Amino acid sequence: MKIVQIFSIIFLIGCVKSQGPIVIPDDSEVLEFTVQIERAALQANQQNIFLSVGTLLTLSHVLSPGHIFDFPFVNASNPNQIVIRFRGNQLGHGFRASPNLITRHQTADLAILRMTHRVDQQFRFAPRNRVDLTWNRFCTIYGFDIGQVNPTAQQLVATSAMIRNSTDASCNTGFCAIGTVGQFSHCDGFIGSPVTCDGVSVAAIVTEDHFCALTTASATLFRLSDQTEWINTHTSGAKISTQSSIFGVILGALLMRFIA
Numbered sequence: 700m701k702i703v704q705i706f707s708i709i710f711l712i713g714c715v716k717s718q719g720p721i722v723i724p725d726d727s728e729v730l731e732f733t734v735q736i737e738r739a740a741l742q743a744n745q746q747n748i749f750l751s752v753g754t755l756l757t758l759s760h761v762l763s764p765g766h767i768f769d770f771p772f773v774n775a776s777n778p779n780q781i782v783i784r785f786r787g788n789q790l791g792h793g794f795r796a797s798p799n800l801i802t803r804h805q806t807a808d809l810a811i812l813r814m815t816h817r818v819d820q821q822f823r824f825a826p827r828n829r830v831d832l833t834w835n836r837f838c839t840i841y842g843f844d845i846g847q848v849n850p851t852a853q854q855l856v857a858t859s860a861m862i863r864n865s866t867d868a869s870c871n872t873g874f875c876a877i878g879t880v881g882q883f884s885h886c887d888g889f890i891g892s893p894v895t896c897d898g899v900s901v902a903a904i905v906t907e908d909h910f911c912a913l914t915t916a917s918a919t920l921f922r923l924s925d926q927t928e929w930i931n932t933h934t935s936g937a938k939i940s941t942q943s944s945i946f947g948v949i950l951g952a953l954l955m956r957f958i959a
Contacts, residue, residue: 720844720856720857720858721856721857721858722788722854722855722856723788723841723854723855723856723857724788725788727788728899729841729855729857729899730785730786730787730788730793730855731755731786732754732755732893732899732901733752733753733754733755733841733842733855733892733893734752734753734754734755734761734783734784734785734793735749735752735753735783735784735787735790735791735793735843736749736750736751736752736753736761736763736767736781736782736783736784736812736891737749737750737781737782737783737784738750738770738772738773738780738781738782739779739780739781739782741772746791747782747791748772749790749791749843749845750763750767750770750773750781751763751764751767751890751891752841752842752843752888752889752890752891752892752893752905753783753812753891754891754892754893754901754904755785755818756811756930756934757934758817758818758819759813759814759817759818759934760811760812760813760814760933760934761783761798761811761812761814762809762810762811762812762891762904762923762930763809763810763811763812763891763904764808764809764810764890764891764904764906765803765804765807765808765809765810766808766906767810767890767891768801768803768810775801775802775803775810776801778797778798778799778800778801778812779797781797781798781801781812782795782796782797783795783796783797783798783812783814784796785818787855788854788855789853789854789855790843790845790853790854796814796815796816796818797814797815798812798813798814798815799813799814799815800812800813801813802933804926804929807921807925807926807929808906808921809904809921809926809929811930811933811934813933828897828900828901829900829901829902829923829924829927830896830897830900830901830902831902831922831924832862832874832894832896832902832903832920832922832923832924833862833896834862834863834864834874835861835862835863836861836862836896837859837860837861837862838859838860838862838876838894838895838896838902839857839858839859839894839895839896840857840858840859840860840876840878840889840892840893840894840895840905840918841855841856841857841892841893841895842855842856842858842888842889842890842892842905842908843855843856843888843889844856844888845888853888858878858879858910859878860876860877860878860918861876861877861878862874862875862876862877862894862896862920863875863876863877870917870919873919873920873921873922874903874919874920874921874922875917875918875919875920876894876905876917876918876920877916877917878910878916878917878918879910879916888908889905889908889910889918890905890906890907890908891904891905891906892904892905894920901923902922902923902924903920903921903922903923904920904921904923905918905919905920906919906920906921907919
């Protein structure tokens, strides 16, 4: 039995190494819950600074890694410094929203950004249902390959990775996603990215990205189910989707078929 399991894992790793990222089209439903988090330009003639990807939890809340608010010139106590960009499949594209409250977790690398207005007041949005994350399976991760010099080439992409837990030598702690070494030209484009494992239902976010590393290709994941009480407390009263749409499930299945 153990021999069968070993060969199954080797086969899965081989499948991961043979795949590449795919570009997300403008009309993809993924754009409803994968957002950009930026630091507003310090001067009028400057551009916003990309901080991380974010995951739409409700129509009023976005989940992000907490450590991005430790960066220079970024402070969680000043939410007006932050810009959240929606429905943009390229960096710097899409309509913008502003948070009025940023709540960092006391111990976990998480933060919740509460927006001044519900996003469905401008467009139709459907935050994804949250599902549990299990290991030894393929899931889809959405993020930006931000190593390109041309800004128009920094597009939102999807990649498949095998989910493992801390019993695997490639995982330092908790859960991680094993992908292709050197798959992307630069790191950090997947920090905060949603991890979907059931159609387009969100199971985790990426808190550390090593997909571009020379010796390892993994991303550290944080399971949403590990902080259900904290998330629910700080999104209380907000509208949360109870199920994925049929279109979303079909789209997620097609993405997995092409990149798995």
